[in-house]
Amino acid sequence: MHSSRNAINVLVVDEMYDPLIDNSPPSHLTKPDSFWANDYDPFIYPTLERTVNTDIAIIGAGYTGLSAAMHLRREYGVDCTVIEACQPGVGSSGRNGGFVLPGTGRLSNEQCVERFGEKTTAEMYQEYQRSVDFVDALIDQLALQKSQQTSIVDCARTRGGYLKLAHHQQHTQQLHQQVKYMQKNHGENAQPLTQKDIESNYLSGVQQFGGVYYPNAFSVNPWLLVQGIAKLTQNAGVQIFGNSPVIDIKTKDSTHEIITRYGKVKAKTLLLASNAYTPNHQFSILQNRIFPVISSIIVTKPLSTSQLSLLNMKPGLMVMDTRPLKYYYRLLPDNRLLFGGRGAVTGKKAYLPRYQSALVQGLLQTLPGLKNIEIDQFWSGWVAISFDDYPRLYFDKAKQCLYSAGYCGAGLAFSLYAGKRLAQLYAEPEAMPDLPFWQTPLKKFPLAMLRRPALNALYFKEHCKQWLQRHFS
Numbered sequence: 499m500h501s502s503r504n505a506i507n508v509l510v511v512d513e514m515y516d517p518l519i520d521n522s523p524p525s526h527l528t529k530p531d532s533f534w535a536n537d538y539d540p541f542i543y544p545t546l547e548r549t550v551n552t553d554i555a556i557i558g559a560g561y562t563g564l565s566a567a568m569h570l571r572r573e574y575g576v577d578c579t580v581i582e583a584c585q586p587g588v589g590s591s592g593r594n595g596g597f598v599l600p601g602t603g604r605l606s607n608e609q610c611v612e613r614f615g616e617k618t619t620a621e622m623y624q625e626y627q628r629s630v631d632f633v634d635a636l637i638d639q640l641a642l643q644k645s646q647q648t649s650i651v652d653c654a655r656t657r658g659g660y661l662k663l664a665h666h667q668q669h670t671q672q673l674h675q676q677v678k679y680m681q682k683n684h685g686e687n688a689q690p691l692t693q694k695d696i697e698s699n700y701l702s703g704v705q706q707f708g709g710v711y712y713p714n715a716f717s718v719n720p721w722l723l724v725q726g727i728a729k730l731t732q733n734a735g736v737q738i739f740g741n742s743p744v745i746d747i748k749t750k751d752s753t754h755e756i757i758t759r760y761g762k763v764k765a766k767t768l769l770l771a772s773n774a775y776t777p778n779h780q781f782s783i784l785q786n787r788i789f790p791v792i793s794s795i796i797v798t799k800p801l802s803t804s805q806l807s808l809l810n811m812k813p814g815l816m817v818m819d820t821r822p823l824k825y826y827y828r829l830l831p832d833n834r835l836l837f838g839g840r841g842a843v844t845g846k847k848a849y850l851p852r853y854q855s856a857l858v859q860g861l862l863q864t865l866p867g868l869k870n871i872e873i874d875q876f877w878s879g880w881v882a883i884s885f886d887d888y889p890r891l892y893f894d895k896a897k898q899c900l901y902s903a904g905y906c907g908a909g910l911a912f913s914l915y916a917g918k919r920l921a922q923l924y925a926e927p928e929a930m931p932d933l934p935f936w937q938t939p940l941k942k943f944p945l946a947m948l949r950r951p952a953l954n955a956l957y958f959k960e961h962c963k964q965w966l967q968r969h970f971s
């Protein structure tokens with residue numbers, strides 16, 4: 499990744515690390531180029547410059563790796579060491595939209611029932627709800643850490659609920675049927691809404707045909723959250739090394755040797771928490787089992803009073819629509835609008851101005867009443883798509899290697915809870931609930947080299963479809 503700083507001290511990035519092309523993430527970054535990191539400088543963890551012996555070596559200091567390390571240490575007394583290419587949270591964990599939602603993957607309720615049956619689907623939903631409650635409780639723990647800087651204490655937690663909008667008439671009925679099923683079978687307290695309900699009570703001037711409101715979801719500043727969890731993990735007794743990309747792994751006599759530029763870690767067990775940032779050729783156990791796809795975000799300058807009254811957005815509300823290539827948005831505590839959606843296909847192109855313009859256009863089409871918006875920041879990050887649309891936590895006992903990956907862009911709450919589950923999978927697997935997430939490894943993408951051409955074709959098809967809808971419907 500090449501970067502520089504401009505006059506307003508925002509990190510300007512020309513190119514982004516690309517997991518399908520580069521050998522490892524760059525070692526020089528100490529924070530992401532996201533809006534979140536502008537005002538909070540991270541604690542810098544030392545570079546690995548010696549040989550460390552440990553029980554479990556964890557590669558990646560995002561939510562997954564840090565949470566796994568913290569739980570292994572705290573709950574099972576396992577000695578573990580985290581090795582991070584950059585610094586904690588420089589991957590997706592410090593650049594996401596901050597939506598803490600119950601769910602992961604890309605399967606609808608209907609698809610889950612078809613694949614796993616009603617009982618398992620209901621248990622999966624309980625797991626999702628547990629993950630949201632878990633993040634809530636983690637933030638409460640941060641508040642108890644006296645040494646923590648005050649801005650981290652509540653991670654800007656905002657309880658405004660989540661609104662899923664039907665972007666087309668035919669999706670309204672689907673959404674409403676789904677929510678009725680979930681109310682009956684999963685005790686879900688979501689509320690089906692008409693177009694009018696939304697216009698009067700949630701959000702005005704948006705193109706929509708009804709939707710569903712989930713009151714239990716909340717939003718956070720994801721960078722503060724990952725900083726806080728890194729500190730909790732270190733305080734639990736875990737060694738964290740930063741700016742130390744893993745460049746090779748050798749396994750001999752049941753010991754993994756994890757080699758970085760200036761040091762190495764020797765461990766009986768390896769835990770891969772590199773997720774979407776995993777260099778495709780580095781770890782054979784994950785090779786071609788993740789498709790890294792770019793998600794991008796723009797943040798506007800604070801909206802004016804007239805823009806705010808035009809939107810009339812319920813405080814703290816998070817919104818997403820039902821498009822195959824979704825847009826997601828929310829108002830930040832200082833009245834800026836955060837708006838995210840698809841980005842480029844390769845890391846090399848991630849920061850081309852046309853991808854920022856495409857998001858601005860998406861924003862103006864989604865919220866047509868908003869005029870004269872000014873963009874303060876644009877950034878991108880990788881999300882990990884799995885072949886069959888749901889993540890896996892997997893322990894290959896013969897290879898003594900665990901991983902958790904493939905959240906398909908919905909991993910804030912799930913990845914943190916996955917860390918707890920990974921610790922359990924290692925130390926007391928018999929206590930794990932019987933769910934599909936940890937029964938099989940991630941599936942390999944067949945014809946993996948065609949992933950990017952196929953994604954380009956999908957983007958082109960959706961672009962044409964939207965153009966036709968705009969001009970002829």
Ligand SMILES: Cc1cc2nc3c(=O)[nH]c(=O)nc-3n(C[C@H](O)[C@H](O)[C@H](O)COP(=O)(O)OP(=O)(O)OC[C@H]3O[C@@H](n4cnc5c(N)ncnc54)[C@H](O)[C@@H]3O)c2cc1C
Binds near residue numbers: 522562593599878
């Ligand atoms: C733009 C964007 C918006 C998103 N919005 C949301 C949202 O609002 N809500 C939601 O639920 N999810 C969202 N997500 C997804 C969510 O951020 C991720 O699912 C979650 O952060 C995954 O955490 P992780 O720890 O598994 O991975 P990461 O945070 O990506 O951590 C992986 C780490 O591994 C390190 N690494 C990789 N290779 C090596 C190596 N060779 N050596 C050493 N270290 C290595 C990387 O540097 C990285 O820090 C979004 C993602 C993006 C990109």
